[in-house]
Amino acid sequence: MKVLAKASDNNIATVYVAETEDKKLVEFVESLQPPFPIEDKWVFVISTMYGCPVGCKFCDSGWTYKGKLGKAAMIDQIDYMIRSRYPDLKVPARKFKIQFSRMGEPAMNESVLDVLRQLPELYDIKGFLPSISTVAPHGTENFFSQLLDIKNSQYRNGFQLQFSIHSTNPEQRDWLVPVRKWSFSEIADYGEQFYSDGERKITLNFALGEGNEVDQKVLLNYFDPEIFLIKITPVNPTQKALVNNVKNIVDDSCGHNNIVNRIESAGYDVILSIGELEENRIGSNCGQHIMNYLSRSKAPLDAYSYELESV
Ligand code: SF4
Numbered sequence: 001m002k003v004l005a006k007a008s009d010n011n012i013a014t015v016y017v018a019e020t021e022d023k024k025l026v027e028f029v030e031s032l033q034p035p036f037p038i039e040d041k042w043v044f045v046i047s048t049m050y051g052c053p054v055g056c057k058f059c060d061s062g063w064t065y066k067g068k069l070g071k072a073a074m075i076d077q078i079d080y081m082i083r084s085r086y087p088d089l090k091v092p093a094r095k096f097k098i099q100f101s102r103m104g105e106p107a108m109n110e111s112v113l114d115v116l117r118q119l120p121e122l123y124d125i126k127g128f129l130p131s132i133s134t135v136a137p138h139g140t141e142n143f144f145s146q147l148l149d150i151k152n153s154q155y156r157n158g159f160q161l162q163f164s165i166h167s168t169n170p171e172q173r174d175w176l177v178p179v180r181k182w183s184f185s186e187i188a189d190y191g192e193q194f195y196s197d198g199e200r201k202i203t204l205n206f207a208l209g210e211g212n213e214v215d216q217k218v219l220l221n222y223f224d225p226e227i228f229l230i231k232i233t234p235v236n237p238t239q240k241a242l243v244n245n246v247k248n249i250v251d252d253s254c255g256h257n258n259i260v261n262r263i264e265s266a267g268y269d270v271i272l273s274i275g276e277l278e279e280n281r282i283g284s285n286c287g288q289h290i291m292n293y294l295s296r297s298k299a300p301l302d303a304y305s306y307e308l309e310s311v
Pocket of ligand 1: 053054060062103104287
């Protein structure tokens with residue numbers, strides 16, 4: 001893999017653009033969580049596919065799809081970022097999270113499982129927290145069955161699993177995430193198998209656009225608050241969100257407050273994750289994709305304003 005360029009604020013986040021052995025472009029991200037030092041928390045967001053076939057209505061990774069990355073191409077992304085700072089391959093961060101969610105739906109690529117199996121052998125990563133965020137596509141039962149075994153055998157101390165459902169209204173969910181998917185019952189059944197006492201709760205994520213339904217009665221019908229928590233995130237400024245008129249309501253004006261209060265009152269833990277707005281300008285936030293922005297050049301407000309520097 002050859003890293004070609006980066007967009008960076010060293011204190012917040014860096015997006016790398018690289019060419020893999022297949023002569024295709026990928027993007028991957030490292031980010032810090034100011035004011036915490038890197039020894040406290042370091043986060044990678046790597047690509048699992050060249051683009052994404054799902055095509056969520058607010059995600060710039062889904063403009064194109066050119067295939068899956070193999071295990072080596074995923075490890076190359078991780079290896080580049082670790083070696084750049086820690087050539088001895090010892091990562092001191094108390095929390096070192098790798099999210100498989102820059103470009104691609106991880107459950108549609110079983111090589112992700114091989115990466116999870118191998119990572120602890122490759123690096124000294126005591127604070128390692130793998131994170132799989134998925135829309136739960138139909139036909140991925142084999143992936144999830146193996147994932148459960150891997151978590152139980154290798155990651156009892158910490159594994160983050162997130163189902164990105166975005167709406168409790170099935171029709172709205174289908175519009176936002178336009179592929180055949182597991183039903184809420186199927187997600188709930190799997191979550192109940194996946195979760196064991198004392199482990200991290202399973203996350204249900206809502207990137208909240210104006211009008212997205214988050215009905216606590218529907219949630220309670222399927223998802224046990226002892227097993228699932230709710231994470232509310234913004235719809236980040238992407239070209240897709242702009243074109244599809246998906247308007248963010250999670251910001252300083254607190255349009256999300258009412259929803260958060262209702263879900264908390266229903267008994268769920270709620271994480272409100274707004275993040276660093278500077279990451280929108282860097283192009284490192286969830287759903288953003290610099291190369292697609294450059295090929296389309298229709299910038300959402302206050303996003304993608306950093307120049308790509310050659311590496
Ligand atoms: S949000 Fe995830 S599943 Fe949806 S298009 Fe983007 S990368 Fe694919």
